Amino acid sequence: xxxxxxxxxxxxxxxxxxxxxxxxxxxxxxxxxxxxxxxxxxxxxxxxxxxxxxxxxxxxxxxxxxxxxxxxxxxxxxxxxxxxxxxxxxxxxxxxxxxxxxxxxxxxxxxxxxxxxxxxxxxxxxxxxxxxxxxxxxxxxxxxxxxxxxxxxxxxxxxxxxxxxxxxxxxxxxxxxxxxxxxxxxxxxxxxxxxxxxxxxxxxxxxxxxxxxxxxxxxxxxxxxxxxxxxxxxxxxxxxxxxxxxxxxxxxxxxxxxxxxxxxxxxxxxxxxxxxxxxxxxxxxxxxxxxxxxxxxxxxxxxxxxxxxxxxxxxxxxxxxxxxxxxxxxxxxxxxxxxxxxxxxxxxxxxxxxxxxxxxxxxxxxxxxxxxxxxxxxxxxxxxxxxxxxxxxxxxxxxxxxxxxxxxxxxxxxxxxxxxxxxxxxxxxxxxxxxxxxxxxxxxxxxxxxxxxxxxxxxxxxxxxxxxxxxxxxxxxxxxxxxxxxxxxxxxxxxxxxxxxxxxxxxxxxxxxxxxxxxxxxxxxxxxxx
Numbered sequence: 001x002x003x004x005x006x007x008x009x010x011x012x013x014x015x016x017x018x019x020x021x022x023x024x025x026x027x028x029x030x031x032x033x034x035x036x037x038x039x040x041x042x043x044x045x046x047x048x049x050x051x052x053x054x055x056x057x058x059x060x061x062x063x064x065x066x067x068x069x070x071x072x073x074x075x076x077x078x079x080x081x082x083x084x085x086x087x088x089x090x091x092x093x094x095x096x097x098x099x100x101x102x103x104x105x106x107x108x109x110x111x112x113x114x115x116x117x118x119x120x121x122x123x124x125x126x127x128x129x130x131x132x133x134x135x136x137x138x139x140x141x142x143x144x145x146x147x148x149x150x151x152x153x154x155x156x157x158x159x160x161x162x163x164x165x166x167x168x169x170x171x172x173x174x175x176x177x178x179x180x181x182x183x184x185x186x187x188x189x190x191x192x193x194x195x196x197x198x199x200x201x202x203x204x205x206x207x208x209x210x211x212x213x214x215x216x217x218x219x220x221x222x223x224x225x226x227x228x229x230x231x232x233x234x235x236x237x238x239x240x241x242x243x244x245x246x247x248x249x250x251x252x253x254x255x256x257x258x259x260x261x262x263x264x265x266x267x268x269x270x271x272x273x274x275x276x277x278x279x280x281x282x283x284x285x286x287x288x289x290x291x292x293x294x295x296x297x298x299x300x301x302x303x304x305x306x307x308x309x310x311x312x313x314x315x316x317x318x319x320x321x322x323x324x325x326x327x328x329x330x331x332x333x334x335x336x337x338x339x340x341x342x343x344x345x346x347x348x349x350x351x352x353x354x355x356x357x358x359x360x361x362x363x364x365x366x367x368x369x370x371x372x373x374x375x376x377x378x379x380x381x382x383x384x385x386x387x388x389x390x391x392x393x394x395x396x397x398x399x400x401x402x403x404x405x406x407x408x409x410x411x412x413x414x415x416x417x418x419x420x421x422x423x424x425x426x427x428x429x430x431x432x433x434x435x436x437x438x439x440x441x442x443x444x445x446x447x448x449x450x451x452x453x454x455x456x457x458x459x460x461x462x463x464x465x466x467x468x469x470x471x472x473x474x475x476x477x478x479x480x481x482x483x484x485x486x487x488x489x490x491x492x493x494x495x496x497x498x499x500x501x502x503x504x505x506x507x508x509x510x511x512x513x514x515x516x517x518x519x520x521x522x523x524x525x526x527x528x529x530x
Contacts (some may be wrong), residue, residue, distance in 0.1 A: 023090075025100050025184040026197050029209040032179045038164050039150060041203050047152040055082050057167075059143040061217055062114065064136040068127045075214035076119075076128075076137070078112055085109045089122050095210050096251045099190065099375050141171035141217035145178050151186075152196075158188030160196065169213060171220035180209055191379040194372050201365050201372070208371050210258045228271040229259035231282060236448045242395045242402050246290045247378045249445050253283035254374060264313075265359045270320040273358060277313045280306065285441040289406055293394035298382040305370045312361035319351035321474060322481050330504055339493035343501070346485055403446040404530045410439040411528060421520055426476050433469035440466055446530070454529035461526045465519050468512055475509035478502065 030038070038044060039052055059079040063069045069076055075090045088106040095101075107118045114137060119128045127133050145167020152160045161184045169176040185193045200206060234252035236245050257279035263272030284306050287299060296303070327344050334340040361367060383391065394402060414435045418424075424432060440462040447455045482498050489495075 023100065023102050023104055023184060024190050024193065025182050026193050027100055027209040027212070028181045028183070028197065028200075028206040030179055030181055030204065030206050032166060034204045034206070035164050035166055035179045035181060038162075038181055038204065039148065041200070043199060043203055044150065044152065044162070047154060049151050049153050052148050052150045054146060054148040057081060057143070057145055057147045057165075059213075060112070060139050061141050061143070061214060062137045063140045064127070064133060065138065067140070067218070067222075068133065070218055072127065074127075075212070076114075077143075077214075078109070078114065080112065085112050087115050087118060089119075089128075090212075090214070094251075095212075096247075096254070096375055096378075099194065100212065101190075141169060141221045143167065143169050143178070143213050143217065154188075154192065154196070156188070156192070158192040158196075159186040160184060160193065161186055169217045169220060171217060172223075174220035174223065176216050176220055178213070181206070189379070191376050194376040194379065197372050198369055198376075201369055205365065206368060207363070208258070208368055210255065226263065228263060228269060228275045229256060230275060231256045231278060231444070233444055233447045236399065236446065238398075238400055238449055240399050242290070242293055242397060242399055243381070245399050245402075246286070246294060249286045249289070250283065250374065250378070253279055253286055254371060257283065258371075261362050265362050267355050267359065270324055273313065273317055273320060273355075276362075277310075277317050280310055280313060281437070282441050284310065285438055286445065288438060289442045289445060293391050293402070294383045295386045295388050295391050298386050299377060302370070302373060302377060305366070305373070309361065309367065309370065312357055316351070316354035316358045318477050318481060319347065319354050322478060323347045323351045326474070326478060326501070326505070330501060334497070334500065337497065339491070339497040340500070342494060343485065343497045346489070347481075350484065400449060403449055406442055407439075407446065407528065407530045410435075410442050414439045415524070418520060418523075421516055426472075429469060429472050430476070433466065433473055436462060436466045436469060443529075450529050454527070458526050458529050461519075461523045465523050468515060468519050471512045472509050475505040475512075478505035 039048075057079060059077045061075060061077045063076065073091065077088050077090075079086050079088065085108065086106050087109050088104055091103040105118075105122055107115060109115045114134075116131075116134055119134055120131075122128050145165045148164045150162045150164075152162055163182045163184070165178050165180050165182065167178045169178060183193055183196065197206075232252070234245075234249045236248060240248070257276055260272045260276040260279065263269060264276045266272075284303070287294075287296075287303060287306075323344070327347060330340070331344075383395075414432075417432045417435045421429075421432065440459060443455065443459050443462065447459070479502060482502055486495070486498055
């Protein structure tokens, strides 16, 4: 199931007996206690029409042994709703920060058996159209939960169906608990769904849930161990508008962030936080990449919130590197040094404090509101209200032309910044690193528009240059963190341990600095791919 904000394969035309719909829903995770009291919220009670109905839902998801439907972004289920059975096929659609949009086909069936006639009419790339493939369909996992359904109507005519689900997904011996609230748009615009979600957020703690029940079920069935997720190239296409490309890039970054937020909160593996921070940096860079076409004034409030989140993640990442990478490299040389052990313990305590701050930030209403507002921005398109003809002209340009102009401008800025790299001090090298990073992110954002081999050759040397400059920056970070560690500790042995750390960092930086001319030369020799 796709979660990167891209459009999945469209579902085929349905048979006349089946219902067809385009779902637009907001999926929100809540604690069981908060989910239970949802219907008592004044906001919900005042908008509810009719009576709430609670049913026991039991779904069985089917696929071939090699999971051919999953590979195509499809989910096929039989669901018992009260006394009736419904067969549903869902397309991948797209997920943007928690707002799910996808096509679905469904038909009522008389018994808990797949309707092969409907499946044949729904045939997708031969999987369901092929009788032999259909005979291979088998249960993969189940969802069993109680669903309370309410219908909400707002004064402006917007209508939602709100489902509160509590239960579990099961595959073999694996169990994944369900406690979520789904708001499905029935009438009105999607931005009103987002507005309602923001108001709900003021009443009860909620988190955006980017994964469908099907995605969670497949993860259980495949016994996939959770692992940090790296960024992938946004699925841009040459025929896209600049606005659609911006939207796709932003929500690819959001998907990357959301994929790592749970691990960053748990703190079990420092790579989750690293990837979450990379995702945030890429997201902020996306606004910079497209800034000439989308006036800053239209998104200034969002940029402020992204800076806030960056300020929460940055210190924790610095202490992660210092405590889990820098100090262990010195441990062998100071194995029995009491002061070095004391230094490590103090660093770990400071790291733990920043880790708690990260967990609090990612679990906060402010973070969820930020993601919702990102969605709302692309529905309302506030930049169209800004009288900027130059920006409007850039949005109207072909995407390939826009990409080439952005990449050329960033390449030239990087070359200019590093032309006298041998004379740069620490702050100058830091600014060069920022330019290299911006260029690399822009190249990766637009990479799907170009031939992969040439893109990889260029971004490969960029990555090497960024890594080297990053190591130099790490040395400057060590110096800053040592200043923090020194506060309140005047013992000679402790100061000596700090001196050893600072000396090691300075020596490492000096070694890296000697390699800079050669790495820079390889970058200058790299052929731009656009």
